[in-house]
Amino acid sequence: MTRPQENRKLQIEMGFYSKHIFPRLVELSLGRGPVRDERRAALAPLHGHVLEVGFGTGLNLPCYPSQVTRLTTIDSEMMLPGRVADRIARTRAPVRQLKLDAGGRLPFEDESFDGVVTTFTLCSIGEVATALAEIRRVLKPAADYVFLEHGRSDDPRIARLQDRFNPITKLIGCGCNMNRPIDKLITAAGLQIAKLDRFVMPDSPRILGELYRGVAHRGGAGMEAVQE
Ligand SMILES: C[S@@+](CC[C@H](N)C(=O)[O-])C[C@H]1O[C@@H](n2cnc3c(N)ncnc32)[C@H](O)[C@@H]1O
Numbered sequence: 001m002t003r004p005q006e007n008r009k010l011q012i013e014m015g016f017y018s019k020h021i022f023p024r025l026v027e028l029s030l031g032r033g034p035v036r037d038e039r040r041a042a043l044a045p046l047h048g049h050v051l052e053v054g055f056g057t058g059l060n061l062p063c064y065p066s067q068v069t070r071l072t073t074i075d076s077e078m079m080l081p082g083r084v085a086d087r088i089a090r091t092r093a094p095v096r097q098l099k100l101d102a103g104g105r106l107p108f109e110d111e112s113f114d115g116v117v118t119t120f121t122l123c124s125i126g127e128v129a130t131a132l133a134e135i136r137r138v139l140k141p142a143a144d145y146v147f148l149e150h151g152r153s154d155d156p157r158i159a160r161l162q163d164r165f166n167p168i169t170k171l172i173g174c175g176c177n178m179n180r181p182i183d184k185l186i187t188a189a190g191l192q193i194a195k196l197d198r199f200v201m202p203d204s205p206r207i208l209g210e211l212y213r214g215v216a217h218r219g220g221a222g223m224e225a226v227q228e
Pocket of ligand 1: 026055056057058059060074075077079100102103119120121124125126
């Protein structure tokens with residue numbers, strides 16, 4: 001087989017993996033009951049029109065509080081469309097689902113959402129600083145940016161393991177980085193963290209299960225660089 005043929009075969013295999021296998025792994029690992037409880041706790045402060053960045057397979061849909069009246073969702077992929085359509089049909093609030101890369105300028109006016117949410121998504125957005133700056137831009141002044149993310153451990157021993165094994169999760173997790181300092185990335189985008197819970201996800205290895213759950217607001221400052 002020639003090199004271009006080999007590359008084409010690899011692309012097809014990776015395409016199959018990211019379209020059919022990875023979304024099912026996401027469902028298995030992030031659709032479990034204990035994770036659903038953490039989702040519910042994270043989303044509780046939200047109300048009004050909410051933007052969800054990195055919608056995935058819609059696992060957050062049953063976890064939104066009744067005060068959320070409208071949802072706009074974006075994701076660079078359209079995963080498991082049949083299953084997602086069923087979940088949307090069962091959701092009380094109207095859902096507008098857009099296929100969009102969060103690493104560029106979002107097609108929304110400044111200050112247009114009552115809340116923005118990311119869950120298990122900041123790990124895999126390539127241009128994460130731009131995405132967070134855009135989240136800040138589209139938040140109304142008193143709105144909540146709610147996050148439930150996994151990331152870098154505060155324990156240097158675990159953080160070293162995360163750095164060592166990051167290339168593996170990046171490959172099998174379709175770009176997932178387990179060693180990102182989530183709180184530092186959020187504050188570097190000019191957002192002010194009002195509440196932050198740090199804990200390890202139940203039944204999860206520490207290198208993957210170091211969670212950051214919290215709420216941030218627009219704050220007054222702009223962006224600064226952060227070392228990932
Ligand atoms: C691990 S999944 C989590 C999905 C969902 N948020 C959840 O909690 O189940 C990460 C999601 O981020 C999405 N994603 C990654 N990079 C993105 C980008 N640049 N723009 C938009 N979505 C992105 C992926 O397509 C995937 O749906």
